[in-house]
Amino acid sequence: MMTSNDFFALTPLLLLAGSSVLIMLLIAIKLSHRSIQISSLLLFLISFSSLFAIQKILPYRIEPLLVIDDFSVFIMGLIIFSSLVVNIISYIYFEEKEESPKEYYVLLFLCTLGACVLATSQHFASLFLGLEILTVGLYALIAYFRGRHHNIEAGIKYLILAAFSSAFLLFGMALIYFQTGTLEFSAIARSLSTHTSLPPLFLTGFGLMLVGIGFKLAVVPFHMWTADVYQGAPTPVTAFIATASKGGVFAVLIRFFIAIDGFRYQTVMFVFISIAIASMIIGNLLALQQKNVKRILAYSSIAHLGYLLVAFIPGGSMSIQSISFYLAAYFVTTLCAFGVITVLSNKEKDLENINNFKALFWDHPVLACIFSAALLSLAGIPLTAGFIGKFYILATGIQSGFWALTLILVISSVFGLYYYLRIITTMFSGQQNTSPQKSLAHPVFYLISSVVLCVLTLLIIWFGVYPSGLMQLIEHFQIR
Incomplete structure (x- = not known):
């Protein structure tokens, strides 16, 4: 059962999730693009301010999925700050375009939420949940202009390659679970401590996971989608992919490696x-x-x-x-x-x-x-x-x-x-x-x-x- 402190520690994530619902309600009552953009801006500012409020309880674990510590709060701050800037520059970009831009802000909140979940993950379940919230939102954001050839092409490429990378990631997690019997980072570390070297099954599973993580980070040799998606996506979305999306994935990679002492x-x-x-x-x-x-x-x-x-x-x-x-x-x-x-x-x-x-x-x-x-x-x-x-x-x-x-x-x-x-x-x-x-x-x-x-x-x-x-x-x- 969650305690009041759990809810307090999760304030930034709850605010981002609630903001997406609130923006949907504002769209339903047919507010203008300008009103929705300003509302989104205020909600991002509130979410960013909440990071300062939770400082006094750090570090805080919400077992077994999440950990809120100085590093995760710092990364969440960078992610929400990036989304805040993207929100501001998006108004002049979308105002004169052919598509209705209102739903764009709902997707932006959801992608920000997914990246923040990644930054706080200490469990494969929360890692995959955050990654999918982020990725599914990006599918729509990249192809937001349905009437433009480059946008649709970029969206389809990202959709297909991201689906393949998620399959590799899940298969790798399954092999690691088969080897260690757990999905929690610290428990995986305890299981590996009994081995002098990495078991072949774990090594295979991590290799498959690396394909999925490498795709999200766009490192060689998993980089082939990057230029086409950067070019085809709306420019504010490209800014989000280049910053918040990669920051969340890199944060969870660091946390996993430090937990299992993978550097040895x-x-x-x-x-x-x-x-x-x-x-x-x-x-x-x-x-x-x-x-x-x-x-x-x-x-x-x-x-x-x-x-x-x-x-x-x-x-x-x-x-x-x-x-x-x-x-x-x-x-x-x-x-x-x-x-x-x-x-x-x-x-x-x-x-x-x-x-x-x-x-x-x-x-x-x-x-x-x-x-x-x-x-x-x-x-x-x-x-x-x-x-x-x-x-x-x-x-x-x-x-x-x-x-x-x-x-x-x-x-x-x-x-x-x-x-x-x-x-x-x-x-x-x-x-x-x-x-x-x-x-x-x-x-x-x-x-x-x-x-x-x-x-x-x-x-x-x-x-x-x-x-x-x-x-x-x-x-x-x-x-x-």
Whole structure:
């Protein structure tokens, strides 16, 4: 039986679930898009505020499914913050489109709920439940514009591949359950403690699970869907997939590995090292060939997940700190980049071809500077959050003796400089007005979106110049 403390600890999740129902009721009474968007914004703010209220009872376990600790609250904060930003930039994107955007906000709440459940999972049942809530909502969000060829194509690709990956994940869980007799992370750890090496059945099950997890993270060789989905999905949805969706999955992967002490198994670590190297190299090389900005950012995200794996592989407290900081920097930077694309997109199509950004500085100087800051952060240039994030990852890898991994990270980052700087030079070159003009039908909402992008840019610079504030918050994180 659940206690009052259980309900209090679950406040953020309950608020997200209740918000989706409330928005459905508001749609039923035929409120306008603007009213529903503002209501959703307030509900996201309330959900985000509830994370501060539950701090006093941390850590708190809701046996056997969930654990609410500092790390899970931090990841939930990043996820809800991402959804909050996506909510704000979605209004100007969907207002002039052909589809009714109201149900979009219901799906956004459900996807956020699924990602937050993943961040708090300590059991395979809650892991799969959170993953399916997230994924099923994304099916609809990716293909939200039913009349557009690229959206339908992206939605079908994601649907088919996600179904296959879920089947691999479930089969892997079944084999692990057959071997250990439990689905709880800590109980699996106790079962494995009696073995000097991983049993073949467990290793097979984890290998199958890795296919499902690798698909959600879009790491090589499970990355084939990424560019098509990033390009075909509505831009705010792409921003959500690149941040909140991957953050929740990465959080549960860390928690599972720390629970079973998977870092001591050389076979498993060799697989992760191979995936990290392949993701860093292939992600950056594929991005070099692209002329579509959303596809460039898609392949860039593959490389960034490889960077995160470099911090993940050593294990230990320093890994948790560097991963937490890099996730925060990556979330803010990616939201800023896709936010600029969203604001510049028009009714007919998204502004995504690199040629559309030619002379952008002369038409929209503020947006060009904001986009440049985001791209420089993704490239890891000093005085940005991305540079400090890569510095912590390099420090973690070097301290643990993974010199080859850190060397590949540095070399692949140099390749990444080319395609980021190519976009920046395009924005500052020429003096002709070649970028599409955006209708200013709702100037107040454009102003609000621009203010949000300015705040994200300030965070990028703040974390890059003064990282100790964020590090003081995350340096005591312990995954329990």
